Every structure is written in C-alpha cells, then in structure tokens.
Amino acid sequence: MLVLENVSAGYGSFQALFGVSLEVNAGESVAVIGPNGAGKTTLLRVISKLINPTSGEIRMEGRALTRVPAYEVISRGIAQVPENRRLFPRLSVQDNLKMGAYLPAARAKFAERLEMVYTLFPRMKERHAQLAGTLSGGEQQMCAIGRALMSGPKLLLLDEPSAGLAPVVVQAIFEVVRRMSAEGYTVLIVEQNVRQVLKVVDRAYLLETGRIKSSGNSAELLSNEEIRKAYLGL
Amino acid sequence: MDIFDVFLLEAVLNGLLLGGILALLALGLNLVFGVIDVVWICYAEMIMIGMYAVYYLHNVYHWPLWLAFASAIAIVALGGAALHHLVIRPVLAAEPINQLLVTGGVLFFLQAAATLVFGVEFRNLGIRLPQLQFGEMYLSMARLIAFGVALAAMIAMSVFLKRSYLGTAIRAISQDRQIMPLMGVNPNRIFLVTSALGGALAGVAACLLVLQYDIHPAIGLSFGPITFLICVLGGLGNMMGGFIAAFIFAQFISVGGFFLHVEWGYVLAFLFFIAVMFWKPQGILGGK
Numbered sequence: 001m002l003v004l005e006n007v008s009a010g011y012g013s014f015q016a017l018f019g020v021s022l023e024v025n026a027g028e029s030v031a032v033i034g035p036n037g038a039g040k041t042t043l044l045r046v047i048s049k050l051i052n053p054t055s056g057e058i059r060m061e062g063r064a065l066t067r068v069p070a071y072e073v074i075s076r077g078i079a080q081v082p083e084n085r086r087l088f089p090r091l092s093v094q095d096n097l098k099m100g101a102y103l104p105a106a107r108a109k110f111a112e113r114l115e116m117v118y119t120l121f122p123r124m125k126e127r128h129a130q131l132a133g134t135l136s137g138g139e140q141q142m143c144a145i146g147r148a149l150m151s152g153p154k155l156l157l158l159d160e161p162s163a164g165l166a167p168v169v170v171q172a173i174f175e176v177v178r179r180m181s182a183e184g185y186t187v188l189i190v191e192q193n194v195r196q197v198l199k200v201v202d203r204a205y206l207l208e209t210g211r212i213k214s215s216g217n218s219a220e221l222l223s224n225e226e227i228r229k230a231y232l233g234l
Numbered sequence: 235m236d237i238f239d240v241f242l243l244e245a246v247l248n249g250l251l252l253g254g255i256l257a258l259l260a261l262g263l264n265l266v267f268g269v270i271d272v273v274w275i276c277y278a279e280m281i282m283i284g285m286y287a288v289y290y291l292h293n294v295y296h297w298p299l300w301l302a303f304a305s306a307i308a309i310v311a312l313g314g315a316a317l318h319h320l321v322i323r324p325v326l327a328a329e330p331i332n333q334l335l336v337t338g339g340v341l342f343f344l345q346a347a348a349t350l351v352f353g354v355e356f357r358n359l360g361i362r363l364p365q366l367q368f369g370e371m372y373l374s375m376a377r378l379i380a381f382g383v384a385l386a387a388m389i390a391m392s393v394f395l396k397r398s399y400l401g402t403a404i405r406a407i408s409q410d411r412q413i414m415p416l417m418g419v420n421p422n423r424i425f426l427v428t429s430a431l432g433g434a435l436a437g438v439a440a441c442l443l444v445l446q447y448d449i450h451p452a453i454g455l456s457f458g459p460i461t462f463l464i465c466v467l468g469g470l471g472n473m474m475g476g477f478i479a480a481f482i483f484a485q486f487i488s489v490g491g492f493f494l495h496v497e498w499g500y501v502l503a504f505l506f507f508i509a510v511m512f513w514k515p516q517g518i519l520g521g522k
Contacts, residue, residue, distance in 0.1 A: 048415070048416060049415070050412075050415060050416070069415070069420070070415030070416070071414070071415040071418055071419055071420040071421075072418070073415070074416065074417065074418040075418060079416070080416050082413055082416060086410055086412075086413045088405075088406045088409045088410055089409060090405075090409055091402070091405060091406055091409065095402050095405075095406075098399065098402055099402060099403065099406050099417045099419075100417060101399075102399055102403060102417045102418050102419055103418045106418075107399060147417075151418070
C-alpha cells in the first residue's frame with residue numbers, strides 16, 4: 001500500500017533520514033521503533049508531506065506522493081495522529097472530530113463516522129461538548145485518533161501515541177491500536193515504547209540515526225539479542 | 235418622565251446604537267487578527283474605499299442603492315483578499331513590527347490614492363434619513379438601521395464560524411496553524427477566505443457609515459484608531475471581547491458626552507482604556 005524507496009530528508013542543512021526504504025501492505029500493522037532522535041517523527045512528517053524529501057520516492061497504492069502538497073495527502077487515504085496529539089485546544093471534542101472530516105468526501109459520511117468513533121471511544125461521546133484542551137492525556141489521545149479516523153483513512157499513521165501518558169493509559173491506547181488492526185485498518189506506528197508496541201504490531205523496522213538498521217516480524221525482533229539489550233533492557 | 239431622565243435615556247440608547255456599529259467594526263479587525271495574527275492598521279481606509287464605492291456607483295453612475303451597497307461589499311471583500319495576497323503573505327514570517335509597518339504603509343497609500351483620485355471634497359449620498367420620535371426622545375433612523383444590520387451581520391458571522399466546516403477551520407487555524415494540512419486544509423486558502431470575510435465586514439460597515447457621515451480621504455482616521463482601541467480593550471483577536479468592549483466604549487462616548495460635552499465622552503473613554511491597560515494589559519477577555 002505504502003512504499004518508501006531510498007527517502008532522504010532533513011531540516012535545512014541538518015539531514016535526519018538517509019535513504020530509508022520501507023513498505024506497509026494493506027491490512028498490516030507496522031511499527032518503526034528506535035531511540036529518541038532517530039528520525040522517527042521526521043519519517044512520518046515526510047509521508048504526510050509536512051516536509052519534502054530531498055531525494056527518494058514515496059508511493060501510495062502505486063501513485064507517487066512525492067510531489068503532492070501536504071493538504072492533499074489525506075485525500076489519498078493517509079491520516080496522521082501527530083506527535084503530542086496536537087488537538088485544537090479551544091475547540092470542543094466534536095469540533096475537533098469535525099475537522100478530521102473536513103474533506104468534502106468525508107463530510108458526507110460525518111454522522112456515520114461520528115457514531116463509529118463514539119462507539120470506539122464512548123468517553124468521547126460523554127465529553128463531546130467539552131473543550132479538547134481540558135481533556136486528560138489519554139482522552140486527548142483517543143480524540144486525536146478519532147479525529148484521524150473521521151476521514152475514513154486507508155492508512156493510519158500514529159506518532160508516539162504513548163508519549164507522556166501514565167502506564168495504565170498506555171496499555172489502553174495500545175489496546176485500541178491492536179483492536180484497530182484487528183478490524184482491518186492498516187497502521188504505521190512510530191514508538192519508543194518498544195516492548196509494548198511489538199506486542200500489537202505484525203512487523204517492525206528499527207530506525208537508528210536516520211537509517212533502517214534491521215527489520216522483521218515482531219516475534220523475531222523481540223528475540224533479537226541486540227534489540228533485547230538496547231531497547232528492552234534485558 | 236423628568237426631562238433630564240429622558241435625555242439620559244436617549245443618550246444611553248444612542249450609545250447602544252453606536253455600540254452596534256463599533257462592534258461590527260471591531261469584529262472584522264478581530265477576525266483577521268485572530269486567524270492570521272496580523273493587524274490590519276489600514277482597516278478603516280478599506281472602509282473609506284467602500285464608502286467611495288457606494289458614492290460613485292450610486293450618485294455618479296446611478297446604480298440602484300441596493301446594488302451599489304452589494305457591489306461595495308464585494309469590492310472591499312476582494313480588496314481584503316488582495317491585501318492578503320499582495321501585502322500580508324510575503325511578510326507572514328516577518329517580525330510583528332514589520333507587519334504593522336507594512337499595513338501602516340497601506341493606510342497612507344490608500345489615503346493618498348483616494349486624495350489623488352477622488353479629491354479632498356466632502357461628499358455624501360444626499361440621503362437624509364429622518365429622526366424617529368419615541369415619546370420625547372429622538373433617535374436617528376440611520377443609526378437604528380446601522381445597529382440592526384450590524385447585529386444581524388455579527389449573528390450571521392457567529393453562526394457561520396460555529397456551524398460550517400469552513401468556519402470551524404477558521405477557528406481551528408488560529409489554534410494550530412502547522413497541522414492544518416493533516417486535516418486536508420490548505421492554510422493559504424483559509425487565510426484568503428478570512429481576509430475576504432474581513433473585507434466584506436468592512437464593506438458592510440462602509441454601507442452603514444455612508445448613511446451617517448460625509449466621505450473624504452481622511453475619514454478613516456475618525457474611526458480607525460477607536461476600532462483598534464476597542465479590539466485591544468476586549469483582547470486583540472477575541473471577538474466576544476471586542477463585542478463587549480464596543481458597547482462599553484459607546485456608553486462612555488454617548489453618556490459621557492451627555493453629561494459634559496461630546497469631546498469629553500471620547501476623553502473619558504480613552505481614560506478608561508488607559509486604566510484598563512494598567513490593570514489588564516491583555517484586555518478584558520484576552521488570554522495571552
């Protein structure tokens with residue numbers, strides 16, 4: 001579904017990604033793991049075209065994304081839950097969800113998808129009129145995921161969904177991710193919480209200093225000696 | 235009723251009517267600042283252009299008044315979009331002081347251009363709306379119309395911002411500009427639409443003011459500064475704050491003018507403004 005070939009990117013003279021290639025197939029859930037500063041967030045920002053790659057190719061369902069402006073990426077079926085959630089703090093929960101359905105095609109299905117999001121997160125229905133900035137961290141993450149789902153994406157990008165959340169809330173968020181991939185969503189998730197994320201995804205790539213260092217299915221990576229030492233503390 | 239009370243009530247009502255038009259003036263400026271984070275110092279000069287548009291279309295080219303009004307609103311709306319595209323967009327990333335200077339430059343440009351093109355004569359539509367008598371009180375019909383239309387325009391704007399997708403995006407973009415593309419929103423388009431809306435509000439204000447005031451190239455100076463002060467008093471960018479501040483200001487002007495002298499009304503209003511700035515520099519409802 002999503003293919004990256006030799007993608008390099010950076011900010012000004014600082015290069016964050018060096019020839020990254022990866023692939024996400026329809027129905028899969030894939031993680032990109034790695035330490036802080038490895039370029040994980042940059043990777044998602046390149047896919048969403050919030051920054052342009054300096055070289056390489058990005059394709060979604062066979063069509064090039066490389067030259068598409070950022071605001072058209074979502075109409076290709078890619079929705080992103082950004083780092084730190086980035087809700088609109090002074091809009092209500094429901095208005096945040098409405099922003100997720102901004103595309104004309106999504107507006108027509110607003111009521112239907114709102115119902116779907118409220119079924120997935122009953123807490124969001126209870127809080128629909130509350131300002132998003134007043135939600136707890138876990139609730140904000142649910143709202144941010146809900147907002148991304150409102151566009152009816154084929155591919156969901158999640159950037160560090162566990163960051164800054166209490167351990168019990170992290171569990172709940174990963175449970176949501178597991179449920180979504182069970183329901184057939186294609187998910188690409190970027191995480192530092194390696195142990196937890198490898199329990200819910202099919203495959204993962206290890207990104208270090210802007211380069212893919214290894215990849216494999218979750219079970220393989222969990223038993224990989226280097227990963228156990230560096231990321232699982234075993 | 236005691237004659238003094240009648241005059242006081244008349245002053246309060248006139249203040250209320252004045253508040254309506256001041257609130258409309260503040261709304262356009264606040265909308266643009268709230269979304270784009272740039273103050274249109276030349277806002278009142280855009281209103282001046284709108285007033286000239288009504289005058290020329292109606293009195294010189296003899297278009298029906300309603301059509302002249304509608305066209306003037308459209309012209310100033312286009313002017314707002316053009317202002318954003320040509321002047322604001324290149325300095326969006328610049329220091330706030332430079333943005334102020336640029337729109338300040340547009341102020342002088344528009345004033346000078348109007349002097350060149352239209353001359354310095356005072357002009358008016360030649361329409362004299364009657365004074366309406368309620369018991370012993372007299373209220374200006376032009377002000378009553380202005381109040382009603384301003385209120386309707388503000389309600390329409392608030393419904394638009396609350397209910398529509400575009401309106402929600404306009405509220406959202408002021409809270410987080412960077413992630414708007416992730417929603418499928420082109421921020422440039424929202425800025426253009428907002429600028430056109432700000433211009434349209436200036437156009438509506440022009441239609442209402444042209445019924446009450448003579449038109450001349452420096453007319454903007456009689457309500458530009460006060461509009462700016464009202465916005466700051468309410469909290470720059472805060473539409474509700476601007477609304478409340480407009481009515482407070484109008485009462486100072488009208489009732490203060492009744493007890494002392496018209497000019498004293500303005501003095502009191504500005505003194506009040508200065509006092510509030512000491513107490514709450516961010517404005518009545520300002521957050522930041």
